[in-house]
Amino acid sequence: MPIAPGTTPVPPPVFMPQATSVPTPSPLPHRPKEAQKPITSEPATSLKKDAFALPTLRLEVRDLNHDGSQAFLSSVVASKALAEAVQNVLRLLYASPKSPTTTVPPTRSVTLILRGMGGVAYTTGSELDSDHKEIHFSLDYINGIATERKKHEIMGVLTHEMVHCYQYNAFGTCPGGLIEGIADWVRLNSDLSPPHWKKVTSGKWDQGYQNTGYFLQYLEERFGPGLVQRANEKLRIARYHEKEFWTELCGRPVEQLWGDYGEAMKTEQNTKEEEEGILVEKEDAAPSVESAAAKKKEPSTTSKE
């Protein structure tokens, strides 16, 4: 579902060199001793050397008797699932923790709330402030996922929502389609795309979700890795003006890039069909059970998150 206003992180203030005239940021709230321990004392499961620092992660199950709760708890190890989603998001959206080219937002905690509700999931700032995020994930949806897809789909939705906990939105001016496209681009690059996703080249570039996600993937391949990171960084520092944004990022207006994408996908499709044609001829010569099974499509889910 579309992201509600005020649900993406507010960019941290940019401090200018004449810092003396800038008000000092207020100190962080007191953290208990437990939280101040160095990373080396964390459990062995936690972090690699170059990993980003994790925020406080919480799980709130609002209805343990719901079948979806049992399904969730038996499909994933919650602590690992949340930590993995954070690492995937940070690894894809930000350069290494020490690099000055991107700035990770000050998200301090993420609470995953499992509860009965319509739809799939949404992310919001907590009532306290926007550095504390809440991901609301529907137990009814979790319960309805086919058993063999449960873990993958839970991780996919979680990763998509986790992007909303860490991405920038150009001070609220970024088109919702681009916000959702970045979220699904991260999901795609975490190898968590569901089987029903297809590349769409008709309509507008900012239809959002996987449609924009695949478009961003094309741009990333065409202009080099890091394009989406640079886009997110631009959304941190300035308001969104479409023409400027895309011309600075890719040297062309976005409509032109979308047209190029359509052409490139047409060519890709033709090549694929030619190759499949060759394959079918081979299969005719020597029919195999395996290839027929491989072609069988998985059932699809179509809900948006």
Ligand SMILES: [Zn+2]
């Ligand atoms: Zn979303």
